[in-house]
Amino acid sequence: MTPTAMTRFAGQRALVTGAASGIGRAVARRLAAEGASVVGLDLSRDGLEETFDSIVGAHHIAVDVRSEEAIAAVANSDVLVNAAGILLRHELLEHPLDGWQQTLDVNLKAPLRLSREFARAHIEAGTPGAIVNVCSIESFTALPGHAAYTASKSALLMLTRATALELAPHGIRVNAVAPGVTKTGMNAAVRADPEQAAALNEAIPLKRFATAEEQAAGICFLASPEASYITGATLPIDGGWLTR
Amino acid sequence: MSAPVAIVTGTSRGIGQGIAARLTAAGTRVFGVSRTQGEAVQLQCDLAKPDAPRQVLADALEVCGRVDALVNNAGLLLEGNCWEQQEEDVDAMVALNLTTPFLLSQAVAAHWVKEGQAGTIVNVCSIESQVGWSDPPQAAYAATKGGLLGLTRAQALELAPHGIRVVAVGPGPIATGMTPDTPELEKAIPLGGRPGTPEDVGDVVAFLLSEAARYVTGEIVYVDGGYLLR
Numbered sequence: 001m002t003p004t005a006m007t008r009f010a011g012q013r014a015l016v017t018g019a020a021s022g023i024g025r026a027v028a029r030r031l032a033a034e035g036a037s038v039v040g041l042d043l044s045r046d047g048l049e050e051t052f053d054s055i056v057g058a059h060h061i062a063v064d065v066r067s068e069e070a071i072a073a074v075a076n077s078d079v080l081v082n083a084a085g086i087l088l089r090h091e092l093l094e095h096p097l098d099g100w101q102q103t104l105d106v107n108l109k110a111p112l113r114l115s116r117e118f119a120r121a122h123i124e125a126g127t128p129g130a131i132v133n134v135c136s137i138e139s140f141t142a143l144p145g146h147a148a149y150t151a152s153k154s155a156l157l158m159l160t161r162a163t164a165l166e167l168a169p170h171g172i173r174v175n176a177v178a179p180g181v182t183k184t185g186m187n188a189a190v191r192a193d194p195e196q197a198a199a200l201n202e203a204i205p206l207k208r209f210a211t212a213e214e215q216a217a218g219i220c221f222l223a224s225p226e227a228s229y230i231t232g233a234t235l236p237i238d239g240g241w242l243t244r
Numbered sequence: 245m246s247a248p249v250a251i252v253t254g255t256s257r258g259i260g261q262g263i264a265a266r267l268t269a270a271g272t273r274v275f276g277v278s279r280t281q282g283e284a285v286q287l288q289c290d291l292a293k294p295d296a297p298r299q300v301l302a303d304a305l306e307v308c309g310r311v312d313a314l315v316n317n318a319g320l321l322l323e324g325n326c327w328e329q330q331e332e333d334v335d336a337m338v339a340l341n342l343t344t345p346f347l348l349s350q351a352v353a354a355h356w357v358k359e360g361q362a363g364t365i366v367n368v369c370s371i372e373s374q375v376g377w378s379d380p381p382q383a384a385y386a387a388t389k390g391g392l393l394g395l396t397r398a399q400a401l402e403l404a405p406h407g408i409r410v411v412a413v414g415p416g417p418i419a420t421g422m423t424p425d426t427p428e429l430e431k432a433i434p435l436g437g438r439p440g441t442p443e444d445v446g447d448v449v450a451f452l453l454s455e456a457a458r459y460v461t462g463e464i465v466y467v468d469g470g471y472l473l474r
Binding site for chain 1: 294325326327328329331334335338342343346347350353354357372373374375376377378381382383384386387388389390391392393394395397398399400401402403462
């Protein structure tokens, strides 16, 4: 890492949802490593403690991203990363309504609500800010058994573009990454099955899964001043998945 | 065989009324569903109620004897800055624009699979499944329409093995009596400098439901006079 890259977030406050594991954890750690004071949100207190173990200046709040506490935490931040997300697998015809609603709550409504509070605080203060949403290759394409996830991530893609458009006059940038298959708990069972893992790998031009750190690299770039002219963009970090 | 039957939601006015008119002209029997009364409305009900989808299917089958197509047209647009819009407005749009199509499609598709019958679903998306619209601001609406496009793809992929096609249309600004036709709007539309009509959308829906579109699934056709080209 170059010295400039290491201080991209010096003096900045960042809020990361889903920081107890996976992509959210990698983002929280990298932001902290690059000088940000990081607040991590997640349901798992243990996971958060592990994320922030040995990081000075970071703190975390174990709350549901849908809660009022989470909303209160966002107002002070210069950077908001909406990384919390869930994937519930159900065949379309048997998909339960509660699983559909839970997915929309976590993957769409929580980012929407946090973005609203983030934007409101920045507009009131007249300060710039950056939001990065974690979309998915399923914002552009579909996988069987993922109906709610696909709908929620497609909604998040449009939330990214539409909020970018609305917030641009206020100096607030909104971007997203669209991860492909990334080595996180979300797909651990699928990756552990040799047959499914081989089939997935076959579908990826780079022939391997992403690491959470590779997603964090893209997210931190979009959140940083290096991306100062980028807004409304969604960067696929997918090993070439969407080229096929 | 009796005339094909299409359930169309939101037929009391606007785009839904245009879709109903064009499908009827093409020889389809339309079972129109809307919250408010109207010429093309056979069933009055609040689609956002959780038990509405089952009721719609049951009533359509009882009245028409069969169902061959579903057009998820009913939608709700509540404007508001993304930093100010209230929770209740967002919830209402998510319920009607996303959850209702999810549930109604599920009920109808399950019926088709049980009967071993083919069928077609058309979801009425928007240019806001692709781009934002800031005057007036409506980011949450755009998010629901983006989600509906994602749902279209997911449904198309999973229902294809059952011979069920799922497609979408994406209307641009449509003259429905609700949106004023301004000079700015006219400048924004390459084709004829006019907003679309409900019938412009209805003709494309009729095509997508027809045998001519038999190899099309999971796609969206924008009906926007070239708006997205700019």
